Amino acid sequence: MSSAPILNQETIKTRCTICKIRSYSFCRCLDEERLEKFSKISSEKNYTNKENIFIQNDPAKHLFNITEGNVKIYQLLDDGRIQIIGFLYPGDFFGSYKNNKYNYSAEAIGDLKTCVFDQKILEQYLDENPVLAKELLNQTSFELTVAQDRITVLGKLSAIERISTFLTNISEQRKRIGWQNNPISLPMTRQDIADYLGLTIETVSREFSNLKSSNLIKVISSKQIYLPNIDALKDQTK
Amino acid sequence: MSSAPILNQETIKTRCTICKIRSYSFCRCLDEERLEKFSKISSEKNYTNKENIFIQNDPAKHLFNITEGNVKIYQLLDDGRIQIIGFLYPGDFFGSYKNNKYNYSAEAIGDLKTCVFDQKILEQYLDENPVLAKELLNQTSFELTVAQDRITVLGKLSAIERISTFLTNISEQRKRIGWQNNPISLPMTRQDIADYLGLTIETVSREFSNLKSSNLIKVISSKQIYLPNIDALKDQTK
DNA sequence: TGATTGTTTTGATTTAGATCAATTTTTATT
DNA sequence: AATAAAAATTGATCTAAATCAAAACAATCA
Numbered sequence: 233m234s235s236a237p238i239l240n241q242e243t244i245k246t247r248c249t250i251c252k253i254r255s256y257s258f259c260r261c262l263d264e265e266r267l268e269k270f271s272k273i274s275s276e277k278n279y280t281n282k283e284n285i286f287i288q289n290d291p292a293k294h295l296f297n298i299t300e301g302n303v304k305i306y307q308l309l310d311d312g313r314i315q316i317i318g319f320l321y322p323g324d325f326f327g328s329y330k331n332n333k334y335n336y337s338a339e340a341i342g343d344l345k346t347c348v349f350d351q352k353i354l355e356q357y358l359d360e361n362p363v364l365a366k367e368l369l370n371q372t373s374f375e376l377t378v379a380q381d382r383i384t385v386l387g388k389l390s391a392i393e394r395i396s397t398f399l400t401n402i403s404e405q406r407k408r409i410g411w412q413n414n415p416i417s418l419p420m421t422r423q424d425i426a427d428y429l430g431l432t433i434e435t436v437s438r439e440f441s442n443l444k445s446s447n448l449i450k451v452i453s454s455k456q457i458y459l460p461n462i463d464a465l466k467d468q469t470k
Numbered sequence: 471m472s473s474a475p476i477l478n479q480e481t482i483k484t485r486c487t488i489c490k491i492r493s494y495s496f497c498r499c500l501d502e503e504r505l506e507k508f509s510k511i512s513s514e515k516n517y518t519n520k521e522n523i524f525i526q527n528d529p530a531k532h533l534f535n536i537t538e539g540n541v542k543i544y545q546l547l548d549d550g551r552i553q554i555i556g557f558l559y560p561g562d563f564f565g566s567y568k569n570n571k572y573n574y575s576a577e578a579i580g581d582l583k584t585c586v587f588d589q590k591i592l593e594q595y596l597d598e599n600p601v602l603a604k605e606l607l608n609q610t611s612f613e614l615t616v617a618q619d620r621i622t623v624l625g626k627l628s629a630i631e632r633i634s635t636f637l638t639n640i641s642e643q644r645k646r647i648g649w650q651n652n653p654i655s656l657p658m659t660r661q662d663i664a665d666y667l668g669l670t671i672e673t674v675s676r677e678f679s680n681l682k683s684s685n686l687i688k689v690i691s692s693k694q695i696y697l698p699n700i701d702a703l704k705d706q707t708k
Numbered sequence: 709t710g711a712t713t714g715t716t717t718t719g720a721t722t723t724a725g726a727t728c729a730a731t732t733t734t735t736a737t738t
Numbered sequence: 739a740a741t742a743a744a745a746a747t748t749g750a751t752c753t754a755a756a757t758c759a760a761a762a763c764a765a766t767c768a
Binding site: 307309313314315317328329330331335336358359362365366368369370372373374375376377379380381382383384386387388429430 | 567618
Binding site: 390391431432434438453454 | 733
């Protein structure tokens, strides 16, 4: 019986060491030794398409890290209007590591695997491992610049500019995490894209058609888009 | 001659200990002893109305903390369109503590006093004082939620909703830092408000007039607004 | 004090994107 | 393969906010 916890420990240790997204996730700053401890304070949790991970204003108890799949985070207004704050990909974290409530709702797009941390335990771990606090600060600062860029997109860009920006950004994000960046796969629906860009589904659809007729995109399938001329597409983004 | 550096040191120490905004700024987490060291790695720098503190894409060398006055941070598109990312008030920090370039431009609104940190020196200090790293992480996380809320404002709210949200947010921010929260002073111009809310100056002006005729605001002077019924104004924000 | 300049307001017109309404296409189910 | 359900596209019309234009108001200064 005494071997059981050790086996378990080994299994947990393995989870982090074999994790495919570690190299571009916030845990990349931890060495082998620290990682072993870190494995123990996290656990795996999976979700299926459209499953809610948490909703806005819930008491914030967890921080999540995507290991596989995609997430949309969004805010709902009381009259039903929705604004998608962001689409998240493997290596991205979401939830809250500190605040008392979640600032947005989170929903799985397709099958999703996450690595979950209890907020309080993570905070303790941060105190003992300042290097992780600094890395989280780095990543949060980067998230902030992304959010600021989005403010400009929503405040100032036209529909065609928003969509061109969206497509080129996705292509760049794919390149960053070492995925195929052309053609790009769009895991979200056209409605999601509309709710992300502050447009209606009809406008998104029309602008996709326009880009298609100007040969700036090639719609392989509605969720597989080839960008024959990324530079020309970038010119559309102003 | 040997007394000069000591005097200087005393002066610098005094600067932090007598600082009026410390209680709501990121340095609030430091004790007396640490604060003394902290004083030495920062310096004071002042600006006048419309003076640029830095511009977007400049190599990021400094982090600034507002001790007195207001700042607008903004992004410029190449065709001259402008989006104001945020208006900053005493206790707010801006610039960059890590990234290689500034993500926005920063300009003084009126007379401005700042506390300036060299990025590299601050980063060293963070390594030695994890408590400050955690506090910066907390504040940056909060900034991120503010930016996310702004994404929803710009993506989904109508003109009248944006302006009502803007006014009630300012009132709440004033309350938070212990200032007069009604009437509120608006240090920025109507054009600035338009560029902040993704609207034109004409639309801002018209909606101010509408709020005036529905008795939801009282324009004491163009930059002094009284909110006779904040709850009713909040209803406008949806 | 009046002249000049900058800021804000108000009015008339235009337009980008929303809304309303069908189709068409894709995906899932039996 | 046929059917149903969901997602995406296309067309016609409408509208909130932009644009264009002018006047009113406020601040600065010689």
